[in-house]
Amino acid sequence: MDKILPLSVLVFNCIFWVNSLFALDYAPWFSRVFEFYPSFKYRFQSYHKVEEQKGQTEFSGHDHFCTAGLGLTFWENWNGQIALTGAQTSSHDYFHYNDIAFLLRYQLTDDVVGDWFSSVVGITLVSASEAAHTDIGEFLHGDINSEISLAFGKEYAPFNAWLFRQWALMGFAIADVGSPIVRFEAALETQYCDIWRNALHVRTLWGLGKDILFLGTFDGYGSIHHQSVDIGWKSKLSFPEFSFEGGVFYRVYARNCPKNAIQYLISVELPFSL
Numbered sequence: 163m164d165k166i167l168p169l170s171v172l173v174f175n176c177i178f179w180v181n182s183l184f185a186l187d188y189a190p191w192f193s194r195v196f197e198f199y200p201s202f203k204y205r206f207q208s209y210h211k212v213e214e215q216k217g218q219t220e221f222s223g224h225d226h227f228c229t230a231g232l233g234l235t236f237w238e239n240w241n242g243q244i245a246l247t248g249a250q251t252s253s254h255d256y257f258h259y260n261d262i263a264f265l266l267r268y269q270l271t272d273d274v275v276g277d278w279f280s281s282v283v284g285i286t287l288v289s290a291s292e293a294a295h296t297d298i299g300e301f302l303h304g305d306i307n308s309e310i311s312l313a314f315g316k317e318y319a320p321f322n323a324w325l326f327r328q329w330a331l332m333g334f335a336i337a338d339v340g341s342p343i344v345r346f347e348a349a350l351e352t353q354y355c356d357i358w359r360n361a362l363h364v365r366t367l368w369g370l371g372k373d374i375l376f377l378g379t380f381d382g383y384g385s386i387h388h389q390s391v392d393i394g395w396k397s398k399l400s401f402p403e404f405s406f407e408g409g410v411f412y413r414v415y416a417r418n419c420p421k422n423a424i425q426y427l428i429s430v431e432l433p434f435s436l
Contacts, residue, residue: 185229185245186265188331188347190282190313191274192235197435199233201245207299209423213416214375221377223420225251225299227260239269241282251300254293261290261302273316280329281314295337296382299420301367303384304337309345323356340384341371359398363411366391375418383419391415396427405431 185203193199207225211218231245242265249260267284271277288307295302315329333345345368351361369388394411406429413423 185231185247186243186263186286187233188265188282188284188311188313189349190269190280190315190329191272191317192239192241192267192269192282193233193433194435195235195238197235197433199231199431199433201229201231201233201429201431203227203229203231203427203429205229205425205427207423207425209299209413209420211421212298212375212377213418213421214377216376218421219377221298221420223252223299223423225249225297239272241267241269243267249294249297251297253297253299258293259291260294260300261288263288279314279316281312284311284313285309286311286333286335295384296380298377298380299423301343301369301383301388301390301419302337303335303340303343303369303382305339307335307337309333309335309343311345324353326353327351337384340382341369344368344370357400359400361396361398363394363396364391365394365411369418386418388419389415389417390419392423392425394425403432405433407431 205227209223212221227247227249229245229247231243233243235241245263247260248257250257264287265284267282270281270283271279273280286309288302290302290305290307294300295304311331311333313329313331315327317324317327319325328350330348335343347365349361349363351359353359367390369383369386371385371387373385373387375386390413392411392413394409396407396409398405398407409427411425
């Protein structure tokens with residue numbers, strides 16, 4: 163993989179444009195030690211209604227998010243990730259810096275080496291622009307956002323590579339302003355010949371604020387009692403020098419936020435080792 167190092171570094175420095183929920187990997191399994199995972203991701207989000215104080219209001223959004231990220235298992239049981247996102251949204255119709263996210267994780271147990279299940283504790287820090295945390299299409303509560311999370315899962319590997327696995331995550335987030343957020347995620351994944359992976363995801367966010375959303379005075383979700391449930395599917399093809407992933411998510415439940423939002427994702431990874 164060393165031969166693709168110059169290409170990986172070039173692309174990482176040329177593309178810097180998804181927010182942290184989609185940009186970071188929270189599955190409770192780590193890559194090999196000292197193997198780098200640059201990733202380049204694009205997400206498109208579209209919605210036509212917002213569930214607010216007056217009920218369903220016609221309000222269209224067509225949002226673009228671009229992210230460059232880097233992941234590394236830098237020591238046994240320790241993994242770090244960084245993701246830098248730019249965006250152009252209906253609320254802010256110019257391309258702008260959106261946020262930068264850092265994730266540090268520690269693996270408590272690992273079913274790959276004989277534990278009954280894998281478990282990982284993580285801390286996420288997100289520094290967001292004012293445009294990001296005042297955008298109706300995003301759920302960042304403040305300039306500085308932090309989350310502690312616990313993920314756990316289990317792989318089923320009758321042969322050399324895993325064939326099926328399942329995992330779930332619980333997270334609790336706070337920001338420098340506003341109310342906390344509770345997050346849950348669950349996934350079922352299958353893999354064929356260590357090359358083709360498919361995953362079904364369920365993601366939900368619950369803002370613990372007391373206010374009801376009113377578009378006329380909206381200046382961020384910090385004080386809003388927002389709730390959302392998204393269901394999605396992702397498919398990934400992996401090769402020695404790169405991997406390609408695509409996916410789609412649809413919002414099946416919304417309260418005080420965009421309703422029936424659909425999101426399309428594509429991403430490329432270019433792993434290399436020193």
